Amino acid sequence: MTYFVELIINGVSIGLIYALIAIGFTVIFKATEVLTFAQGSTLLLGAYVVVRAQDALGFFPAALLGIAVAALLSAAIEVLLVRRAATQEHISLAILTLGVDIALASELSRRIGSDVLSFADPWGNKTVEIGSFVLPQARVAALVVCGTIAATFFLVLKYSSWGIAVRASAEDREAAALMGINRRRVAGISWALAGGLAAVAGIFMGTAPSPGLTNTSNVTALNAFPAAIIGGLDSPGGAVAGGLIVGIVQSLSAGYNDEVAFLGSQLFEVSAFAVMILVLLWRPSGLYGTRELTRV
Amino acid sequence: MRARRVSTEVPALVVDNITKTFGGVTALKDVSFEVAPGTIHALIGPNGAGKSTCFNILTGVYRPTAGTVALGPDRLTDHRPHHVAQLGIGRTFQNIALAARLSVRDNLMLARHTLTSSGFLSVAVALPGARREQRLHQQRVSAIADFIGIGDLMHRQAGTLAYGDQKRVELARAMSLEPSVLLLDEPVAGLNSGESRHMAQQLLDIRDQLGISVLLVEHDMGLVMSIADRVTVLDFGRLIADGSPQEVQNHPDVVRAYLGGAATAPEPAVATPHGSPVPRAGGTS
Amino acid sequence: MSDIRRMTGSPWARGVLALATLAVVLVAPLYLDRFWLQLGYFCFAAAVGALGLNLLTGFTGQLSFAHGFFLAVGAYTYVFLASDEGEAVGVALSGASLPSWLAAVLAISAAGLAGLLFSPISGRLRGIYLGVASLALVFIGQHILLNYESVTGGFNGRDVPELSLFGLTFGDSEPPLTVLGVVFGREEWLWYLGAAVLLCAFVCARNIVRGRPGLAMQLIRDNEMAAASMGVDVPRYKASAFVLSSLYAGCAGLMVALALERAVPDYFGLALSIAYIVMVVIGGLGSLWGSVAGAFFVVALPEILSRYVGSIPFLSEPGTGGVGAAELADYVYGGLVIAVIVFVPRGLAGVWTSLVAKLPAPAVSAPAPAGASSVPTSAGRSDTSV
Secondary structure, eight states: OOHHHHHHHHHHHHHHHHHHHHHHHHHHHHHHOOEEEEHHHHHHHHHHHHHHHHHHOOOOHHHHHHHHHHHHHHHHIIIIIITTOOOOOOHHHHHHHHHHHHHHHHHHHHHHHTOOOOOOOOTTOOEEEEETTEHHHHHHHHHHHHHHHEEEHHHHHHSSSHHHHHHHHHOOOOHHHHOOOOOOHHHHHHHHHHHHHHHHHHHHHSSSSSOBBBBTTHHGGHHHHHHHHHHTTOOOHHHHHHHHHHHHHHHHHHTTTTTTGOOOOOOOOHHHHHHHHHHHHOOOOSSOOOOOOOOO | OOOOOOOSSOOOOHHHHHHHHEEEEEEEEEEEEEHHHHHHHEEEEEHHHHHHHHHHHHHTTOOSSSSEETTTEEGGGGSSSHHHHHHHHEEEHHHOOOTTTHHHHHHHHHHHGGGGOOOOHHTTTOOOHHHHHHHHHHHHHHHHHHHHTTTGGTBBGGSSOOOHHHHHHHHHHHHHHHOOOOEEEEEETTTOOHHHHHHHHHHIIIIIOOEEEEEOSSSSSSHHHHSEEEEEEEEETEEEEOOOOOHHOHHHHHHHHHHHOOSSSSOSSSTTTOOOOOTTTSSSS | OBHHHHHHOHHHHHHHHHHHHHHHHHHHTTOOHHHHHHHHHHHHHHHHHHHHHHHHHHHTOOOOHHHHHHHHHHHHHHHHHOOOEETTTTTEEOOOOOOOHHHHHHHHHHHHHHHHHHHHHHOOOOOHHHHHHHHHHOOOOOOOOHHOHHHHHHHGOOOOOOEEEEEESSSOSSEEEEEEEEEEOHHHHHHHHHHHHHHHHHOOOOOOOOHHHHHHHHHOOOOOHHHHTTOOOOOHHHHHHHHHHHHHHHHHHHHHHHHHHHEEEGGGGGHHHHHEEEEEEHHTTTTTHHHHHHHHHHHHHHHHHHOOOOOOOTOOOOOOSSHHHHHHHHHHHHHHHHHHHOOOOOHHHHHHHHHTTOOOOOOOOOOOOOTOOOOTTTTOOOOSSS
């Protein structure tokens, strides 16, 4: 039983990390109707900056720098590329972000090489005892920090002028523009936020006990896709739900790997995607996504 | 898929007690009217009256909450949009919905989809039957295009045409379906007066020479009053008048709906293609 | 420049180009060495796959990351059906020992069947959701490939039996066969096979695109509602587009397997699917020629860079941590995809049509208007202006 609960807590912790990336997807989609494939390499860039800067600056300042760089990159993608694209078809813009990801991920993978770069985080391999459970400090920290950031994000979404602008634009772009909402600023801020969130997620993904930053860390980030889709691509709240579902399913399938071995070894690698397919068969727009009403 | 057989009989389009609710909002309530075969029927009403909703139900985009729409013996409301097309309903779109990158001819050929049956395999290996079918139908759509007057645009990319021409391509495409009923969504929206007059004449020609029924949703009162045989007026989702243009024009509920209680009926300012202005309110027709 | 006929160039020029290409293809094995012949064959195989993906993404508007998976189905079905039972690296392998030509046909069909099985999903999902669902397929596919060891050989893969058609084996023969003084072995035979298959695939794709199904697919891409209003059964066509593209992918997978001689699951992963998307985008979504050109480019670039890595100053050998052929290729792909979408969304094909448009207009006979009611267009009679 303790094992099960530990797996759940572990799953929630990882789930919140995915949730941050997934929130990024949904915010970008809500604000600009683009599905971005560049979150993985943005995450990688942010984490890489932290790792390279932490010796000189210390962990926390380096973390802030990494987050800032990632946010800047993400905003730059929108302002310099997406906005200026000759076509605004959704599929083409998604492929545009894919192009960015291909080039950027390749370069970052090359620099990281076959190394495993570790973060100089304060939690390290230490554990903490809560009740009868022994948990890695890093996991608890991830849970607390990511949870707080997610909660703050929702407050911002609900009450800040940017948040209202995003939600208004998502409802009706023309009406929002007529109401004086500056779509460009909303777009830039949205993408920047998504980049920053991805960087935070990247840092936590690389902290102990799992191995640090490797040249395949951005592939792990791909699990945020099912999280965003399960929740519904235009629902940030759904992204959190989706992230938790993905995290818990992964944790359980890894933890009980032997019991589910008949479905194949290392099931946890695909469990998120399998769940996503099932959810999509039941609800084609995700759990909380708005179903497209065709305007005729 | 078997190709549809084109019938020469144009049945009546019967709208029977249509009700449509979206969540808590009632968009349409107990709307009934009939488009007699070979007539031009206009559906009008102020903004928000439910015309688009009604139109979308007729074309199979929405399913009504209650009521039915029948074309002859077929209940349209039981069918999905692509079946509705197969049953002989051709439609145009308010915002042009052509395939921009394809030629005008290809856009018209698309409407022949239900009238042809070549599948992937026969087309891929260029079976003689598939090629013959394509040739025959290309000839037919050429004739239709000439009738509408866009014959010289056949090889142009649809997306590069002027707005007025695109609207005519839309009409030609709907015609290429060999429909029994044409459903036109604001056919003269965005056209200047000359283009509107041509479109109006075109619709009259379609009715007179081809015997096809036409149902149009329109805001342009001049067009409606001059070419419609019958007018149905909606307001707040309910039918408030149904009759000849003159009857509807003088109907107090219609006047109230448009003008909010003014004493006189709306006067159309545009002269009709036939030359005689529509009689004013209070005058003899 | 809005006349469709102008955009494709004059028939004479195209005819001459076609003949010249045919001559080059026939004669090439007599002059090119094995590296180039094998590279060319991979290009042919990739072009077949790219045509399939373009039919789905460029012509029907459905984004798919699952292409690599369908290639895998084609490759492994062939390997399984054509192989005998055996064992490799401690893994027991099963095989159906069918004649290789039959295995090939069944392999392609299996890929199509896989596409069909995916259709309940492809029919229900719209646009972007479908793209991400296909992402799931590639991962689940990899999972199956790695675990279904008796068929796929697991992580290490398994050997690919040679293909024999009408008594001709597409491989090296003992004693060596010579034609016009040149030894004809695997690479030579595969070159001809690849070119022939690509030609058939291209012609079929072109016929489909120009015919009834192609028009329906393109309207689905541009406006699904309009397509339904024209009587197109949209979910069925989307499913058909998936099946069609997976048939092409299966064929490409089979071709690739024949060249690789060993099918390894790792090859058929997400990176392969992304490579195909890059091919189709650079070549031009919605252009069949573009897909062929894009495929050639994406396949050839890293190979050529690796071959000449010594002569290119800033390139380093793989594993040294510097910018190698693979990385440079990735930068180029990423950069080109970005450049295409931002500047020339029609890709190489778009660049080509703009160039063609600047040439003087070939003599095109306009059909004389037959109807009496031809109303002057409001835009004026101007279909020869650029």
